[in-house]
Amino acid sequence: MSEWSRDPEGFARMLPPGFTVGVATAAQQIEGATHEAGRGQSTWDTFAAQPGRIADGSTPDVATDHYHRYPEDIALMRELGVDAYRFSIAWPRIQPEGTGRAHRAGIEFYDRLIDALLADGISPVVTLFHWDMPEPLQHAGGWMNRDTASRFGDFALLAAEAFGDRVDKWITLNEPTTVTLNGYALGVHAPGATLMFDALLAVHHQLLGHGLAVQALRAASVKGEIGITNVHSPVIPAKGNFITRQFAEVFDLVHNRIYADPVLLGRYPKFPLLARKQFRSLIEVDSDDLKTIHQPIDFYGLNYYMPTRIASGAPSSSHTPDGDAEAMRDLPFHLAEWPEYPKTGFGWPIAPEYLAASVRDYAKRYGDALPPVYITEGGASFPDVVSPDGTVNDAARIDYLAEHIAAAVGAAEGIDLRGYFVWTLMDNWEWAAGFRERFGLVHVDFETLERTPKASYSWLQKVLAARS
Ligand code: FCB
Numbered sequence: 001m002s003e004w005s006r007d008p009e010g011f012a013r014m015l016p017p018g019f020t021v022g023v024a025t026a027a028q029q030i031e032g033a034t035h036e037a038g039r040g041q042s043t044w045d046t047f048a049a050q051p052g053r054i055a056d057g058s059t060p061d062v063a064t065d066h067y068h069r070y071p072e073d074i075a076l077m078r079e080l081g082v083d084a085y086r087f088s089i090a091w092p093r094i095q096p097e098g099t100g101r102a103h104r105a106g107i108e109f110y111d112r113l114i115d116a117l118l119a120d121g122i123s124p125v126v127t128l129f130h131w132d133m134p135e136p137l138q139h140a141g142g143w144m145n146r147d148t149a150s151r152f153g154d155f156a157l158l159a160a161e162a163f164g165d166r167v168d169k170w171i172t173l174n175e176p177t178t179v180t181l182n183g184y185a186l187g188v189h190a191p192g193a194t195l196m197f198d199a200l201l202a203v204h205h206q207l208l209g210h211g212l213a214v215q216a217l218r219a220a221s222v223k224g225e226i227g228i229t230n231v232h233s234p235v236i237p238a239k240g241n242f243i244t245r246q247f248a249e250v251f252d253l254v255h256n257r258i259y260a261d262p263v264l265l266g267r268y269p270k271f272p273l274l275a276r277k278q279f280r281s282l283i284e285v286d287s288d289d290l291k292t293i294h295q296p297i298d299f300y301g302l303n304y305y306m307p308t309r310i311a312s313g314a315p316s317s318s319h320t321p322d323g324d325a326e327a328m329r330d331l332p333f334h335l336a337e338w339p340e341y342p343k344t345g346f347g348w349p350i351a352p353e354y355l356a357a358s359v360r361d362y363a364k365r366y367g368d369a370l371p372p373v374y375i376t377e378g379g380a381s382f383p384d385v386v387s388p389d390g391t392v393n394d395a396a397r398i399d400y401l402a403e404h405i406a407a408a409v410g411a412a413e414g415i416d417l418r419g420y421f422v423w424t425l426m427d428n429w430e431w432a433a434g435f436r437e438r439f440g441l442v443h444v445d446f447e448t449l450e451r452t453p454k455a456s457y458s459w460l461q462k463v464l465a466a467r468s
Contacts, residue, residue: 001395004402008462011402016409020419021464022084022123023077023441024377026130026174028060029428031090033067037105040096042132043142044431047190055323056434063429065449067109072451074116076442077425080457081464084123086376086421087113088130088174091155094162098134098151102158114166125169125421127229128156128213131179131190131431138191143179143202143209153212157220164222171301171376172213175231176206176259178322188323188432196327197278200258204285207262211292218295229301229376230259232358238311238336247333248310250275255308258282260362264369266294299418301376302362304404307354311336321348323432344400345381346437352403356411363414372416378404379423381430381437384454392443392454401456422460426451 004011015021028044048059066073077085091098093106117124129152137148156172173179182189184199193199210228217226233255237248249272257269258279267290271279306321315334318324328334338349355378362370380400384392405420427440435446441457444450 002399002402004406005395005398005459008459009466011406012463012466014406014409015463015467016417018418019409020083020123020374021460022082022086022125022419022421023080023425024086024421024423025066025088025425025428026127026132027088027090027093028063028130028132029424029430030064030066030426032060032062032065034061036067037093037109038096038103039090039106040092040098041135042090042092043135043138043190044132046135046138047192050192053192054432054434055436058429058434060429062449064426064444069449070113071116073425074113074120074122076451076453077122078120080441080461082122084125084168084419084421085117085425086125086127086169086171088127088132089159090132091129092132092134094158095134095155098137099154102162107162110163114163118166123168124166125171126159126163126167126224127171127174128152128159129172129209130174131183142191143184143205144193144195144199146205146208149205149209149212152209153216156213157216160217160220160222164217164220164224167222167224169224169299170217170222170226171229172210172226173206174229175303176203176210177231177255179206181255182320182322182432186320186325186327188320188325194325194327196330198281200254200279201281203258204282204289207259207293208289210263211295214295214297215292225298227297227299227301227371227374228263229303230256231303231305231377232256232260232361233304233306233308234354234357234361235308235310238309241312244310244312244333246272246274247312250278251308251310251333253279256361257365260300260366262290262293263297264294264300264366266290297371299372299374300362300370301374302358303377303423304355304358304375304408305378306348307338307351307357309336309338310334321346345383346433348380350380350400352407355404356407359408359411359415359417360413367414370415372418374418375408375420377421377423379439381439384427384438384443386443386445386452390452392452394454394456397441397454397456398459401460
C-alpha cells in the first residue's frame with residue numbers, strides 16, 4: 001500500500017489549489033442503446049459484429065446502459081465529489097448518416113445529460129471524437145479520406161450550436177495516435193485496417209479535422225475552452241546502439257510527435273533520412289493544411305498509461321498492448337517487456353515515473369508553445385470482484401491513481417498542469433478487450449448492470465472531501 005493511499009487527507013493537501021479532478025468516459029463504451037432513438041451505426045458497431053474481433057465476443061449494444069441510467073451515474077459522480085466529467089458525444093446520434101442536419105433525439109439526449117450535470121455542479125467536458133464514426137463515413141474510407149475532416153468540422157459546428165452555451169471544455173479528438181496505430185495500421189481496433197506505414201495519411205486527415213473543428217467551435221462562439229487529447233508514451237531504446245536508437249526515434253515520431261508537433265508548432269517533425277519513404281504522406285503536405293491544423297488552443301489534453309521500450313529485431317509474437325496484430329510481424333523492431341515493473345490486468349507496466357517523464361518531455365519539447373495541460377486520462381484495469389460482503393477491494397487501483405497523480409503534480413515545472421481525469425467512472429466495454437478489462441472506480445455487473453462503488457471510489461471521495 002502506498003503512503004498516499006493510506007492518507008487521503010495528506011494526498012488532498014498535495015494537490016495544487018484549483019487543480020481539477022474529474023472522471024472520463026466515452027459514449028461507445030458506456031451508452032449502449034445503439035439502435036435506439038434513431039442513432040446510426042458506428043464503425044465500432046460494425047467491427048464488433050465481425051467474428052474474432054472482440055476478445056470475449058461481446059458487442060457494445062448494451063454496454064453499461066448509461067443511455068438509460070445516466071441519472072444514476074451522475075448521482076454517483078455527485079456523491080464522489082468530482083469537479084468535472086469528461087464524456088463523448090456519439091457522432092452517429094447527432095448525424096446518423098454522418099452528414100446533414102442534427103438529429104433531434106440525439107441532441108435531446110445530450111441536452112438532458114449536460115443539464116443534469118450542471119444541476120449537480122459538475123463541469124461538462126465534451127470529447128467530439130472518441131472513435132465512434134458514423135458507418136457511412138467509414139465506408140467512404142474513414143480517416144483515410146480527406147473529406148472526413150470536413151464532415152467532422154460540420155459535426156463540430158452542430159454540437160457547438162446545440163451545446164456551446166453550457167459546455168466548459170471541448171476536446172476535438174481523443175488519441176489520434178491510437179486510432180491510427182490500432183485502427184488503421186495494425187487492425188486491432190475498428191476499422192480493422194492493416195495499412196502499416198500507409199496509415200499515416202489518416203494522421204494528417206485527423207489533424208485537419210481537428211483544425212476545422214476548432215474553427216467551427218470558434219465560429220459558433222462557444223463559451224468553453226478548446227483543446228485536443230493525445231496519448232503520450234515516453235519511448236526508451238532497449239539498447240544504446242545506433243540502430244536501436246533510430247528505431248526508438250521512429251516510434252517516438254509515430255506515437256507522439258507527429259500529433260503534437262503540428263498542433264502546437266505548426267509543422268511535422270523532421271523525419272530520419274532512412275525512414276523518409278515511410279513518412280512520405282506527412283512530408284508532402286500542403287502548407288495551408290498546416291495552418292489549419294495549427295489553431296490556437298486553450299489547453300492540451302495528455303493521456304498517459306505506460307512507457308514504451310523499443311528493441312531491434314522482428315517481434316517474436318503478434319502481441320500488442322491492445323490485442324494481437326499479425327501485421328506487426330514484418331517490422332524490424334518490437335515492443336520489449338518491462339520486467340522491472342508490476343503490471344495491470346491488461347499487462348501494462350505500472351510506471352508512474354514515466355508520467356512524470358511525459359510531463360517533462362512536453363515542457364522541454366514545446367516550452368512556450370504549450371498551453372495549460374490537463375491529464376485527460378489515466379487509470380488501470382484489474383480483475384475486480386465483488387466480495388460476499390458487497391465491497392470491492394481494489395487497493396492496487398488506489399495506489400495507481402495516488403502515485404500517478406502525485407508524479408504528474410511533482411513533475412509539473414515549466415508547465416501549467418491544471419487537472420487529472422481518472423479513466424474511468426465505471427467498468428465498461430473496453431473496445432477489443434470487450435468486458436474483460438475493468439478500469440472503473442465503480443464496479444458494473446454486466447449481467448444485472450448493477451453498480452457497486454469500489455474502494456478506490458471511497459478513497460477518491462475522501463480526497464475530494466478533504467480538499468474543501
Ligand atoms: C484509452 C482510451 C479509452 C480507454 C483507455 C483504457 O486509450 O482513450 O477509451 O480505452 O485507453
